[in-house]
Amino acid sequence: SGLPPTVTGTVVTVGTFDGVHRGHLDVIRRLVDRAREVAMPSLLVSFDPHPLEVVNPAAAPPLLTTSEEKLEVLAETGVEYFALLPFTHNLASYGAEEFVDRVLRARFRMAELLIGYDHGFGHRRAGNVTVLKQLGKERGFRVEVVEPVSLGDGQHVSSTSIRRAIAGGDLARAA
Numbered sequence: 001s002g003l004p005p006t007v008t009g010t011v012v013t014v015g016t017f018d019g020v021h022r023g024h025l026d027v028i029r030r031l032v033d034r035a036r037e038v039a040m041p042s043l044l045v046s047f048d049p050h051p052l053e054v055v056n057p058a059a060a061p062p063l064l065t066t067s068e069e070k071l072e073v074l075a076e077t078g079v080e081y082f083a084l085l086p087f088t089h090n091l092a093s094y095g096a097e098e099f100v101d102r103v104l105r106a107r108f109r110m111a112e113l114l115i116g117y118d119h120g121f122g123h124r125r126a127g128n129v130t131v132l133k134q135l136g137k138e139r140g141f142r143v144e145v146v147e148p149v150s151l152g153d154g155q156h157v158s159s160t161s162i163r164r165a166i167a168g169g170d171l172a173r174a175a
Contacts, residue, residue, distance in 0.1 A: 019064030
C-alpha cells in the first residue's frame with residue numbers, strides 16, 4: 001500500500017477526482033476533518049487512467065486536469081496520503097465486495113469511508129451507497145455519504161457539468 005506499518009487504520013475517500021472541483025473539495029475537507037477527529041490518517045484513492053478509458057474508451061470524457069495538476073491541487077488540501085491506482089482490466093473486473101475487501105480494507109487499512117452521494121464502483125458499477133452501507137455494517141467500517149454541492153441555481157457541481165459548460169463556451173459557469 002505504501003503506508004507505513006504503524007498506520008493501522010485510515011479514513012478513506014475514493015474517486016476519479018477529475019478537476020478537483022468544489023464538490024470534490026467538500027468531500028476532501030470532510031475527509032481531513034473526520035480523520036483529525038478520530039486521530040487516523042486521511043487517504044484519497046484515485047485512478048489512472050480514468051476508468052472509462054479502460055472499460056469503455058469511446059465514452060471516456062476529456063479530462064479537466066492532468067495527474068500532475070491533480071497532485072498539485074491535492075497537496076494543498078491537507079490529505080495525508082494519496083494513492084493513484086493503475087486502473088486495469090483486472091481491477092475493473094473486481095466486484096464491489098472484492099474491491100472493498102482486497103483494495104480498501106486489506107491494502108489501505110480502511111476503517112472509515114467518505115463517499116459522494118452518487119458514488120458507483122466495482123464491476124459494471126454494481127457497487128453504490130446502499131451496497132457500501134451494507135458492507136460497512138457487515139465488516140465493521142463506518143460509511144459517511146456526502147451530499148452534492150449545488151450552485152445558487154440548484155444545479156449540482158460535477159465534472160460532467162463542468163465539461164458541458166466548457167463545451168458550450170460558458171467558462172464563467174465552468175469556473
